Structure formats: structure tokens, C-alpha cells
Amino acid sequence: MKIPVLTNRPALWITVLVCQLSFSGSVTATRIDKDSLRNHKSYEWKTPINLGPGVNSSANDLAPALSKDGLTLYFSSTRLAGGFGGEDIWVSRRDPKTGEWGEPVNIGPIVNSVGMERVRYLSPDGRLLLFQSDRGQGEGGSDIWATTRKRIHDDSAWGPPINLGSVINSPMNELGATYLFGNSGINHKLFISSNRPGGLGGADLYSSDIPDGGSFGVPVNLTELNSASNDTCMSISSDGLEIIFSSNRPDLNNSMSAFDLWVSTRSSIFDAWSVPKNLGSTVNAEGFLDANPALSFDGTTLVFTSTRTNGLGGMDLYISTREKRLKLSENVSLAIK
Numbered sequence: 001m002k003i004p005v006l007t008n009r010p011a012l013w014i015t016v017l018v019c020q021l022s023f024s025g026s027v028t029a030t031r032i033d034k035d036s037l038r039n040h041k042s043y044e045w046k047t048p049i050n051l052g053p054g055v056n057s058s059a060n061d062l063a064p065a066l067s068k069d070g071l072t073l074y075f076s077s078t079r080l081a082g083g084f085g086g087e088d089i090w091v092s093r094r095d096p097k098t099g100e101w102g103e104p105v106n107i108g109p110i111v112n113s114v115g116m117e118r119v120r121y122l123s124p125d126g127r128l129l130l131f132q133s134d135r136g137q138g139e140g141g142s143d144i145w146a147t148t149r150k151r152i153h154d155d156s157a158w159g160p161p162i163n164l165g166s167v168i169n170s171p172m173n174e175l176g177a178t179y180l181f182g183n184s185g186i187n188h189k190l191f192i193s194s195n196r197p198g199g200l201g202g203a204d205l206y207s208s209d210i211p212d213g214g215s216f217g218v219p220v221n222l223t224e225l226n227s228a229s230n231d232t233c234m235s236i237s238s239d240g241l242e243i244i245f246s247s248n249r250p251d252l253n254n255s256m257s258a259f260d261l262w263v264s265t266r267s268s269i270f271d272a273w274s275v276p277k278n279l280g281s282t283v284n285a286e287g288f289l290d291a292n293p294a295l296s297f298d299g300t301t302l303v304f305t306s307t308r309t310n311g312l313g314g315m316d317l318y319i320s321t322r323e324k325r326l327k328l329s330e331n332v333s334l335a336i337k
Contacts, residue, residue, distance in 0.1 A: 045283050045302060048318035050311055054101040055092050060315040062305040063233070065122040065129075068297040071096060072155075074129065075104075075317060076118045082106045085114040089131060091155045111147050111158050120144065120233070121178045124297055126152035130177045133161070139169035144177040144192060167216040168208060170196040175203055176233035180240050186269065187211050192219060193232045193245075202230040202254060205245060224273045225264055230254060235295040235302075240269040244279070244302065246291035259291045260284040261304060283320055300324070 050056065059079040066073055071094045078087050082105075089112055090104040111117060113135045121130040127148055134142040144164045149157040163169060164177075168190065176193035188210040195203040204226040206219035225231060227249040234245035242265050251258035261283055264273040284290045285308040292305040302320045 043322050043324060045279065045320040045322050047282055048304070048306070048320040051101065051303075051317045051319055053312060055104060056312045056316040058313045060087070060313055061317050062315045063119040063292045064294045064303040064305070064317050065119045066294055066296050066301065066303060067122060067126055068124045070094070070296055070301065072126070073101065073303070073317075074107075074119050074122055076116075076131075077104070084109050084112040085116070087116040087118060088112040089117045089119055089129075105155060107158055108156050111161055116142070120176055123179065124181075124238070128179075129158060130179070131161075132175060132177070138163055139166050140171040141173040142175065143169040144174045164190075165216070167218060168192060170194060172196045173203070176205075176245075178234055178236055180236050180269075182269075190216065191222075191234055191236060191243075193234065194219070195230075200226045201228040201252075203232050205231050205234060222273065225276055228252060230259075232259075233292050235293045237295055237299050238297050239299075241266055242295075242299065243273065244293040244295060245276075246293065247276070256289045257287055257307070259289045261290050261293050289315070 055061065055073065055075070057077065057079045059077055061075060061077045061079075063076040064073055065075070073092045073094070075090055075092075076087050077083070077090050084106070089107050091107055092101045092104040094101050106112065111131075113133065115133055115135040117135075118132040119129070120132055122128070127150070129147050131145055131147075132142050133145050145161040146164060147158045147161045149159060151157045168174065172195050174192055174194045178191050180189045180191065182188050190208045190210060192206050192208070193203050194206060199221060200223065205222045207222055208219045209217035211217070225243070225245070227247060229247060229249040229251055231245060231247045231249070234243055236243045242263065244261055244263050246259050247262050248255055248258035248260070261279045262276040263279055264276045266273050278284065283302075285306060288309070289307040290304060294303045295301070300322055304318055304320075305315050306318050307315055
């Protein structure tokens with residue numbers, strides 16, 4: 001697929017991205033029983049482990065995104081050697097036999113700039129990458145951009161980034177983004193975080209419908225998830241029933257050390273999200289930033305950013321796992337192809 005230069009035609013461009021790329025993860029109108037939902041909420045994450053010097057450095061390493069098979073990790077880093085600006089996108093591949101992560105590689109100057117490129121989302125088929133950037137020619141302080149590729153095993157094959165446009169991006173800062181792909185008459189959705197006017201606090205979570213026509217709908221504030229504090233980067237499970245995001249509630253001073261990971265669930269994609277709950281002291285480190293969550297496709301792995309003291313730099317990447325995830329009732333079919 002030739003990457004179209006359609007910065008001023010977001011409707012057609014989104015049609016290309018959503019309708020022509022064969023994404024491997026989608027949701028249908030599923031519902032879970034109450035017992036399953038209670039079990040889902042009680043599944044506990046294990047103590048996080050630093051990803052180590054194979055990935056982390058003495059610089060800031062943050063904002064991860066995992067491939068569907070769990071063998072590729074995209075993330076951002078402020079390391080200087082091999083970089084093009086203050087914060088670039090890097091990639092590491094894991095040996096399936098040893099489990100060791102390989103030396104990170106910068107994905108190159110087509111995507112990276114002298115500004116900030118912060119990873120936000122990698123599609124299940126590995127062909128779409130969303131990132132946050134404060135590069136020029138955007139709508140505001142930092143915007144959400146997208147890049148695509150044909151060859152999913154070529155980490156240097158990403159095409160020129162395209163700004164998601166003025167419906168999604170504002171004159172303020174867009175801080176996070178993730179897609180939820182639908183089918184069977186269910187709209188695709190784009191979730192973002194933004195500090196645009198009209199929110200409940202410093203930054204809020206929003207969702208935008210992407211109907212069959214392909215254009216973005218006006219982002220709607222997810223009031224059940226937001227607070228008077230900053231509610232930012234998020235990751236949504238492939239079935240659309242769990243969201244993990246970072247928030248510094250109840251702090252109102254934008255303290256970075258107050259950011260923790262929070263979770264909310266819902267019994268179907270048509271229901272409102274539950275009252276968010278802090279992931280607790282097993283995952284979150286008191287007095288340190290914990291942010292940038294990235295759920296694996298099967299929902300059993302969580303990679304995130306933390307400034308806790310046992311790291312290699314200012315910010316490091318950590319990984320936590322859980323043995324199982326949501327159990328669906330026997331009469332419910334979940335469409336994950």
C-alpha cells in the first residue's frame with residue numbers, strides 16, 4: 001500500500017488506515033457475566049521487573065508498545081548515541097528461545113526528528129504506529145502522528161509521519177493515543193488524552209468514533225474515567241473491556257511523582273467504564289512516577305515506565321505479568337482473529 005500524503009484530508013486517510021490495512025485484532029458486541037467481571041478485577045499483577053541493560057540505559061527510556069507476539073518492543077529514549085533529537089523511537093527484538101532482548105535500534109530519521117517522538121500505540125498487525133510529537137507543522141504543543149509500513153519485519157520501513165488533523169489534535173497538548181478496532185457494525189474508536197479546554201482537569205481521556213466513512217468524530221470526554229487531576233496515557237485490552245491509564249489524582253499540582261497506574265473495566269463495549277481503581281502498591285511505587293502502560297495482546301503482560309530507585313536511568317521500562325485474564329462465560333464468543 002502506497003502511503004498517501006493526505007494531511008489535509010483526514011477522512012480519506014483514515015479510511016485507508018482502518019479499512020485497507022488487515023488488522024488482526026477486533027471486537028464484537030460481547031458481554032461478560034458478573035462473576036467473570038469480578039474475577040477480572042481481582043486478577044493481580046506480579047512485582048514488576050526492570051527490563052535491564054539490554055533495553056534500559058542511563059538516559060530516560062519510556063513509553064513502550066509491544067507487538068502482538070510479544071517479541072518486538074517499541075519505546076522512546078533520550079539516549080544520545082545513534083539518536084536524532086531529544087527523544088527518539090527505538091525498537092528491540094526478543095529472542096524467542098532465550099527470552100533476551102536485543103540491542104535497541106533507532107528506527108531512523110524518516111520518523112524521528114530533532115523534537116520529541118513518544119511511542120503511543122502499535123497495531124496488532126504491526127503496520128500502524130501512533131506517536132506523540134512536538135515537531136513543527138502540528139496543531140499545538142504536541143500532537144498525535146501516525147506512520148505505516150508494509151513490511152512488518154523491517155523496522156526501518158516506516159513511512160513519513162502524518163498528523164491526525166485538527167479534529168483529533170488541538171492547539172493544546174495531545175498526550176496519548178490508542179485504537180480500538182471494531183467489526184460487525186461496531187465503529188472503530190480512537191482514544192486520546194488531551195489538556196484541551198472543557199475538560200475536568202489538567203488532561204482528560206477522550207474517545208472518537210471512526211465510522212465506515214473513515215473520518216474522525218469529535219472526541220467525547222470520558223467523564224467516568226477522568227478527574228480534576230491529570231489523566232493521561234492509556235492502554236486498552238484487545239477485547240475493549242479493560243483500560244489501564246496513568247493519573248496523578250488526587251494531586252492538583254501536576255507532580256510527576258504522584259502519577260500511578262489506574263484500571264477500569266466494563267462488562268461490554270456498550271457499557272460505561274467502572275470507577276477507576278489504583279493498581280496498588282505491587283505495581284505502583286509510592287513517591288515515584290509510574291506511567292505509559294502497554295498491555296500485551298493477550299492481556300497477561302504489562303510494560304510501563306517508572307522512575308523508581310532500582311533503575312538504570314531517570315526513567316526505565318518495567319514488566320509485570322499475571323497468570324490469567326478475563327474469563328468469558330461459555331455462551332459468549334469473543335472475536336479476536
